[in-house]
Amino acid sequence: MMVAEPGLAVLAVCLPLLYPVMALRANWHRAMCFALPLLPLPAFFLAVSSDSGWQLELPWLLNGGLWAMDDLRRLFLLLTAVLWTVAGVYAVGYLALPHMRRFCVCWGLTLAGNLGLTMAVDIGSFYSFFALMTFAGYGLIVHEGTKEAHYAGRVYMAMAVLGEMSILAGLLLAASAADSQLLTDLPTALARAPQRDLIVALLIAGFGVKAGLPLLHFWLPLAHPVAPTPASAVLSGAMIKAGLLGWLVTLPFGEVALSGWGASMVIAGAVGAIGAAILGVLQHRPKAVLAYSSISQMGLMVLMLGAALADPERAPVLFSVIGLYALHHGLAKGSLFLSAGVSLPAGRMGQVVTWILIALPGLSLAGLPFTSGALAKLAMKAGLAEDSLDFALAGYLPPLMTAGAIATLLLVLRYLWTLSAKLETGHNPPMLLAGWLAAVTASLIAFWWMPWDVAGLVKAPVWLPASYQVWALVWPMLISLALAGLALLVNQKRSSARS
């Protein structure tokens, strides 16, 4: 398999890139549509079957290309591949709209970018794929062609271009400081670069746009709701993580303690986690709520990132946690988004099952025991344990995490609430249903077989939290349930008063 891996990598990237070419033939669009789920398969195989550590040198590419795989990248690649596959399956059933060709081309390009950037190690290809994903993603967002979509697209584009430029400047400075075209050389060089702070600021801001960092997040709640549902799923599940990956591979983790930046990131994460939740519960559209939930979740990851920035010792551990959390969130959020497009079956039983399947990934986000969420939350808690961190703000982290958990569940509940108002009974196209179910399956079950690695932080069996941990997971959930009930009561009272 060693020889095949580079080939598979190239195939993974190039397969979706064939779509623009195929689009030249006007009558191939149905074939293109049905091929959507097949596109990420090479990447999926690559992520599942291969080990880390292979390299692919492409000296003729841009400024000299190097693609490689390590554990972190593998995790992200897997997440991306899985999410895109299920979303692709979903899309086959979902899509019955004009401009199919355009959608497919944009889908393919975005996918290629998203897959490519996880594998790219040289700056040129990484940035290329990143940009490809960004610009092609625009096509997914504005696809519906409504006024809202165009507005969202415009905001997205403006911020994305600003972000791209910020990344470009940051990468340029970094590469010049490192005198290398490889991402792997950047952190070390960055730690010693005279313009370190500027570069770090540029990179944080640049990738922050994608990752929905507070104040750079404006596009997110606009774009996710208006995009076609499968697109929202990948946007929120996979593409948002590209920003995160960008940070992870460029910033000087483990090299030097950037306590200032760490603190700022922690604050930003906290603001994101809490603030997005507050804004999110005020939303009326389910996908907008989910978008805010994504921001909120990303806030938690930023929190961890901040900690990792501030404490070089702890960074490797936190990396694993972040990876785990990203995987968990990506899968869960993907299923949630996909669920926004399903219809309820006619039968009572079916409806109950459907609601349970819809709610489970959400509850998993909130840390329901026996779900990936519980594992992620626990790992995070362990990773950010006060005593193991050498960091000024370390004391504030546990309460923040708790607040985040409460906020998460509130958002999920709000989502279910808004969704229930919107969901209609009807017949689901089989592929759509299959896609959604696959997503839920991936989030709830397949997750446990995925190659995440946080050994040492959580006790085995990993999917079963220890009893003392259960309480830790549950009490925030109870608080939020209480809050939700309160809100329901207030709302009912108000509406009855009105009527």
Add this chain to the structure above:
Amino acid sequence: MTPSLLYAMAGAVLCGIGLFGLLRLSHLLRKLLAFNIMGSGVFLIMVGLPQHHVGPDPVPQALVLTGIVVAIAATALAVVLIRRYYHQSGMASLEGEADSREGGPL
């Protein structure tokens, strides 16, 4: 001062007179007269000046003879042109009477 020089000097004055006529008069025939007078002045200088030094000198005399023939040829041609011009345009000057801004042939 010899007579030759005197004539040469007279030639100089004739040149001036002729030049004035050429520049200032507008009637073409008068211009022609002026040209001839100026020519005579030049011829006088041509012969007079060298003869002041060496006495009768056939070379400039021969030159002047040639010059005179050229002058008469030019004059005759000019007369023909002027007459035909007059015949066709009814004017005997280049610009007409009212507008004589360009008095000279330049």
Add this chain to the structure above:
Amino acid sequence: MTLWLMAGLLFTPLAWAVLTLLTDFVWGRRVTWVGILVQVFVSLGLWLTVAQNGGFYYDLGGWGAPLGIELRVDGLAVTFVLLTAAVASACGLHAGVYIDRHKSWHRYFWPLFWFLWSGLNAVWLGGDLFNLYVGLELISLSAVGLVALGGNANALRASIRYLLAALLGSLAYLLGVALIYGQFGTLSIAGVVLWLDSHSASAGPGLALALMVTGLALKTALFPLHRWLPPAHGIAKSPVSALLSALVVKASFYIAARLWLAFGESLGNQAAAQAVGFMGSAAVIWGSWLACKQVQLKQVVAYSSVAQIGYLFLLFPLTYSVSDSISLQAQQGITLQVISHALAKAAMFLAAGNLILSVGSSRVDALAGVSRFLPFSLFSFGLAGVSLMSLPPSGGFAAKWLLLQASLGSGQWWWALVLLAGGLLSAAYLFRIYRASFAEIPETDQFFHPSKSLEVIPMVLALMALGLGFVSEQVLSVMALPFAEEGAP
């Protein structure tokens, strides 16, 4: 061999003048073809001879310099002889087709044409001041005759004006000759130079030089003495205009230049040189400006001549009290300017004639659409224009380059500015014509197609003007050939 060539050169045009005088137009044309052939061969032969063996003095009638007349056959002279052969042949061939043979008086075109040619040859080769005067008169009168040929009132007015100017110029020149003879007792330029070399200059003959140059400047139409030129050149038949602009004005300039180069150093002064240069500059600017304002096509070309002539007079300041190399540069530049302007302007007038013939009007704005119907002539016009604008790779550009070098090298940078401004202004008036011809106006589809030979001739000339830039080095090397000194007095 050389003797034969010289005799052929002097004899042919005069003999053909007589022959064509006796024939009617059509026969005159045929006879002329033969004559042109002979002249071209003779000129070429002479040029080659000089290019190989260097220049020499040719004693006419067997009488040497102070007593008789000697012709100075040097590289420059034969270059101009060859140039004349080229341009005059082209004009003659063109005229043979262009001029209406049904008008009986057009038969006189040929003898006048040949006399003009002989006069030109006499001037290029002339080494004797008075002989040059006669040559000038020969040129002037035949030129006047050509302008007036069968003309209407306007042509006559122009030719009378031309005649008077030419006569006044000749007289001024002759006056200068008289003074020179009075001072030096010789009419040979070489003799005078010899005398000046061995004696200190006196104040008297300074005026002689000034008079001669002024008279010649008048004949060359140097600003502000240029007013006779545009009407004459504008109204004459196109082949005649071509001859006049290309060669006739150059003859008088040539003499002026030779005189200045021979006597200027001793008899001239800096102020005068600068003043002449200033006049030349004014001519460049003013002539170009007026060319921009003309409504008649040929008037534009004629005023362009005024402007282009201005360049020539930059010779005076650029050769006065400067180092030899710079002076040589300036001389070479001016020579190239003369040649390229002759070729280009002849091409331009001939092409303009074709255009006028084609559209049936001489107005510039009548040219709209002609680019589609007479592209060849327009292209010739354009190529000639390239040389006039002194854009590379034309001869005009080579000339301008050398002049720029000379003016910068001598520290007289202001002439460089004049050169550049002149180039731009000439572009202004020439592109006005192209612009008119490129305009697409739908209803103008009535065009007369002149015969192919009429179109080819200006093209050949224009190409020569254009290609001159590439061979300037060769041309100039012949020009600068030293004399075989034994012939000198």
Add this chain to the structure above:
Amino acid sequence: MTLEQWLPVFALMISLAASLVIFALPETGYVRRTSVNLGAAVLKLVVVIVMVWGVFHGVNYGVSFTMLPGVTFVLRADALSMMFAGLSAVLWLLTTIYAVGYLEDSPNRRRFFGFFSLCVASTMGIALAGNLFTFFLFYEMLTLSTYPLVVHRGTEKALRAGRTYLIYTLTGGAVLLFAIAWLHSLAGDLSFRDGGHFVDADPDIHRSLILIFILLVAGLGVKAALFPLHGWLPQAMVAPAPVSALLHAVAVVKAGAFGIVRVVYDVYGVEASSALGLLAPLSWLAAFTILYASTRALWQVDLKRRLAFSTISQVSYIILGIALAGPLAAVGGLVHLLHQGIMKITLFFCAGNYAETLGIHRIDEMDGAGQRMPGTSVAFTIGAFGMIGAPPLAGFITKWVMGSGALAVNMDWVILVLVGSSLLNAAYFLPIVHRLWFREVKGAWPEERHWGRLETSPWLFWPPLLTAVVTVVIGVLASLPFSPLSWAELIVLREYAP
């Protein structure tokens, strides 16, 4: 003469001869004219390829003869020449194909193609010129041969544009001539030489050298459309699309930029120019032009005018690159010579396609054109993204290399310029792309024409697509040998090597 001497002459003569033959052919000889055109273009491409190969292996192509006392006419092929020559050869072929389709059934095609070939011959001459004098020769020839193209339509607007064009370029030419003559009288006949001639120039002539440099840049800057000498370019947009393509991508603006490169590199030498303090102001000027023109482009509603301002901005990248006086930045500038050419020609081809097929001239008429003309629109999109500098397209390579180069010589402010320019580029290109793909068609197209199976005439369809593919390929495969980037590196290596 040997083959080494003949090849440059041959390269030059092919287009010249083509031009003459075309002039000689009758207006109606469509087939013959087209075959002459294409045959010559292909032949020239072959010759250029052979020369590129040769130059890469160190063969010295060159021929020279004395034109005037002290002045030689030199044709010579070095790496830099071959870069420009290659560009012009490739794009000539494409533009010819395009123009054949574009001008189908329009009048005065003989004139058009004649001057077109002449224009390319001049470009070739500019590329191969071995000294300033020869360069100027062809530089002016270019002015002349482009004028008939600019005014080709013969409308009042075209004629006015032609006049503006001439006023600018001829004045520029005059200034340039003055400067060259001055330099010549100061230092003699200067052939282009790696490293320049004035590394240890006499301090006495420093002031003259500075003045001359300013004049040279002013003269060349007209064609390169440096601020404030750019006024002609947007006006010249009235010309037919292939002309605009040629003017913008290959011939005119490139000639100016190329000239500045030559002056800085091979006449003055980078060291000398920066020692004289000439390069910093030049880089400021270029930077300002980049930003200024991009800003102006934002307000243009006419597609071609917007592209024109974009050109002004993009060409200054080249100048900026070399003015930064560092090897890496220079590579960025030089490589942009090619990149901008390819990308901009794509855009102009597309603009021409829209105009010719749908009658679209203004940007607000473009809504939904992507559905009607997907191929063209894809090409346009690629070109636009290339201009913005989106990776992995050609424009990104430029920006990346130039940015790295600027940092290498501690000119960090350049990054701001690059970023700002990219932002502006995005601001004026992305709305167009958006309209193309994501807006619905408003109604009937202004002037629609149909050609069989393809969205437009095949002559018009393939060239932009091809250049678009090239845009992608030279970006993605930038590190291949013989890619523009590698070639630019080769040039710079030779320039900076002692």
Add this chain to the structure above:
Amino acid sequence: MIRALRTCFIALACIAFSAVLGASIWVIAGDPGQGNLSQLLSENMSRSGVEHPVTAVLLNFRSYDTLLEIGVLVIAGIAGISMSKTTSLEDPELRTSDPLLYALQRWFIPLMLVLAGYLLWAGADRPGGAFQAGAVLAATGVLMRLGGIPMEFLRPGLLLRLGLALGFSVFLLAAVVSVIGGDAFLAYPPGMAKPLILVIESVLTLSIAMVLLALFVSAPVNDAEDPEEGDPS
């Protein structure tokens, strides 16, 4: 006012011109250094073929001048007759029957013819020569013309043109004869100078008279004109 000023200005300029010219002449006159051409001339007189120095200069030493000068005359004549676009020079107005003029003609014309002949013959050794003779001959013609005597040969036909060309062509032939013998243009063969000069002089006389006469009579009498180029006609 402006006219007057202009006149004053021109007058002043002309006076200044005369003054400068006079001064220049004065300076030159006071500066006696120069070559001695007349001495050279007298030394070479014996080889010239004629005794009268002016004639020698005109027709031998500087015969090229003279050749061209005749050319100038012929040109003037050609240009003149090209203007008269008519086949007949008959001008009815001129046909007078003035008895005085008629008498004058009868006496004068033979006398003048004789005078012309004398001048021509005298040219070789005394003042006189082709020009003077030709002029007298022409004056005779003018007189005849004024008297209304029809002169058919003055019609611009072949005869007139032959007459115009005669002197010039003979001169030209004489000039080129020597070339055949390998000598310079215009060099008379040894010993042939005198007869050649005489022949030339006589034919020149005729031609000169013809030219002047032709110019005199070729006054324009009709309206035939060539349209200007580009005039739609």
Add this chain to the structure above:
Amino acid sequence: MTDWLLDGLLVFALLATAASALLSRDLFRAVVVFIAFGLLMAVAWVRLQAPDIALAEAAIGAGLTGVLLLDAVSHLGNKRQTALRQTRGSHRQGSDQS
């Protein structure tokens, strides 16, 4: 002395006739005066020991030129007539308008 007187007188007469030939209001008179000038010139040539020129001047300068000009004058008339006939002149100005 008498020679000087004669020369002086002659010169004076030359200048006087020249001036009056140009300034005379009547063209016919001007030409007549010019003929007189020509004759005086002939005398002057004799005084300058140039009999050839004298002869030529008398015959050509005074005689022929005079007749030519007289003839021309009789056709052209003088200024006043010119003004009258100007109306029928085709007065197209194609010349320098500066």
